Amino acid sequence: MPTKQCEVVLLETSDLHGFLLPRSYSTRDEVEHGLARIASIVRKMRNIHSHIVLIDNGDCLQGTPLTYYHAKVNHEPANPVIACLNELRYDAAVLGNHEFNYGLPYLRSAMKESRFPWLSANTVDASTGQPMFGKPYIVRELENGVRIGVLGLTTAYIPNWEQPAHIAGIRFDDPVEAAQKWVRMMKDEERVDVVVVSYHGGFERDLETGVPTEPLTGENVGYLLCEQVDGIDVLLTGHQHRAIASNVNGVCVVQPANEGRFLGKVTLQLESGANGWTVANSQAELIAAADYKADEEIVRIVRDVEELTQAWLDQPIGFVEGDMLISSHADVRLREHPLIEFINRVQMDESGAHISNTALFDNAAPGFGRQITMRDIVSNYVYPNTLKVIRISGRDIRDALEKSAEYFERDEQGEIVVSEAYLSPKPQHYNYDMWEGIEYVLDISQPIGHRVVKLERQGQPLVEDDMFDVVMNNYRAGGGGNYTMFQGKQVVKDINTDMVELLADYIQKRVHIEATVNGNWRVVNGRK
Known part of the structure; x- marks a missing residue:
């Protein structure tokens, strides 16, 4: 019986920090990054590949005068970041540390506008221990039966930075322990064929040598996830604003820098055998936004709030x-x-x-x-x-x-x-x-x-x-x-x-x- 094969492409943005249009807010000059440029890559990928899973890895809601204006000055318009992610049909977004900067009411409002789930298995209700913002993971099943699980994790170091009122009632559990629990559940109960962990955090060790590159505070535990959690096929990372496409302990890893400089892409080749679908090959790469023009629809979506922001900035x-x-x-x-x-x-x-x-x-x-x-x-x-x-x-x-x-x-x-x-x-x-x-x-x-x-x-x-x-x-x-x-x-x-x-x-x-x-x-x- 011939072996069945299937290709799945994972696309990741991370640390967008509200950078939607390719324009400097300091000088108003054109720049070579931003979600509008990334959007053009996403649309191209959808035309090329049949099976796409698109994830934002966190820190999208804060970071530019545009997001500040919407959160602090005039939040009557639809959230411009969420409107863009909805337009691009994101499958899920992960909570980053900066998602909490404008307070829980603003975060919950953004989530309500989202046509996709927000994930964070280790961000839990302090009283119940259950995930605070809905789902810890999603499962995407393709028409051929391939089941892809995406688990969301957030750096647990947030209480060291954030205002207490912005995280009241929330407990940030250890990401490695959370991953061990939920990956096992995804494999045993959800019967997923591919485990993707999207972690808003980075690497605490050199990817090649394993030598620590920062104090081991727990802010970043990406290396530890690859080393201590069995069953992870792909680790999507962020938080550090690094450009990474590599492999750690057999896990395909990617990190697409910040402000929409790159789109992270992981191509998975799957094969069907006696034990179901397995990953035969994986390849991580970074696609530079600078090589693409801004997507006209994203520019249109943002235009009104952008004009209001620019007028406010020039006061x-x-x-x-x-x-x-x-x-x-x-x-x-x-x-x-x-x-x-x-x-x-x-x-x-x-x-x-x-x-x-x-x-x-x-x-x-x-x-x-x-x-x-x-x-x-x-x-x-x-x-x-x-x-x-x-x-x-x-x-x-x-x-x-x-x-x-x-x-x-x-x-x-x-x-x-x-x-x-x-x-x-x-x-x-x-x-x-x-x-x-x-x-x-x-x-x-x-x-x-x-x-x-x-x-x-x-x-x-x-x-x-x-x-x-x-x-x-x-x-x-x-x-x-x-x-x-x-x-x-x-x-x-x-x-x-x-x-x-x-x-x-x-x-x-x-x-x-x-x-x-x-x-x-x-x-x-x-x-x-």
Whole structure:
């Protein structure tokens, strides 16, 4: 009897972060990524292949001024992200950590508009232990009887970042343990022939050597899933914004970067034998969005909300006296810049705290020109953070500064550069903090852990046993970025207004803001 064969193609997007149209919100220039370009690839794949399963792997609802405008300013129009996913006939979406950023009511509204299920087997009701948002998995059965199971998993590290109100009543279980339970059930009870795990998380180890590439906090456990869970044929990943198409322990793995730069594709060749359908061959690849034009229907769907967003972004709200533009992102992190001092001072003004820290989140922030618009604010402050004031010791402050100092290393010529650990596997510029309200010097010529060579407050050495109220964003206050010294500390004040709103309100009230630098910190390279 001849062997039956079947081809199945899995398509994955991940970490779209609301990037629907191929356009920069900072400059309005055309860019080579975005869901509209990805949509053209999806339509091409549907014309070529008979059996397609299309999955979004999480972090689609947040990340651009468009999504911020819809969530915070005007949510009367249909959710533009969901409308696009519906148009492309996604089979399912997985909950990412940023799905919770705008609160549970907004998330549930997005789910209600979705014509596809949302999956997360390990995001459970804290009181019942059952999946919180519906299905842990889906099963797609083809006309030839092939059964494809897709299990959704979410990074369990979310409580370390997210505002408690946004995840009230939710427990995030260990993804590996959840996978062991549900994969077994999918195989034994659902009789699936192919097991696909779509995990909003990444890899904690080098894919080839298995050597750890980050602290084993549990934020990313992709390697562990491939190593410890039997029966997985394909692992779709994300969260780290990496471009990966590989194989780990016999599991085909893919990760399509972020903001619609690639479409992840896994081609499965199945054969039917005495024990049913099995995977004979699997191949992962990444298809670049840059090679495709924007899909006209996606552009049409987004057009109205996009126009409203652009008008909102161009609203002038204030003026700068002096220079707050950024000419070198590296220099901003080596010596104090007026933008950083301004953000810290807004945090201190809003909170009443006398010490503050913040970060320059990426290397695209332009700073502020003479006139400030909402576009300028959201281009510089790209995350939907709120503020917390926590009470910490002088020792905690020193430890946090030492952690920030790890951002730097010296190259072969002895010059200060960004540490490779903060560039790979993904850039982490947001994990380098700059402080106001204390005076300090970081000397990068010194060993890690001994780089804080000056730490004072009001001209006096900071006493390590003294307690201080410090304002910072909610991500950092929860220990995000491996700032473990902040975890579990007393919360003196919780300010639930988004930082974009706080910055805009501060400027609008004053109209004119002054670009100032008090030089309370610097980074040095020994005697050089």
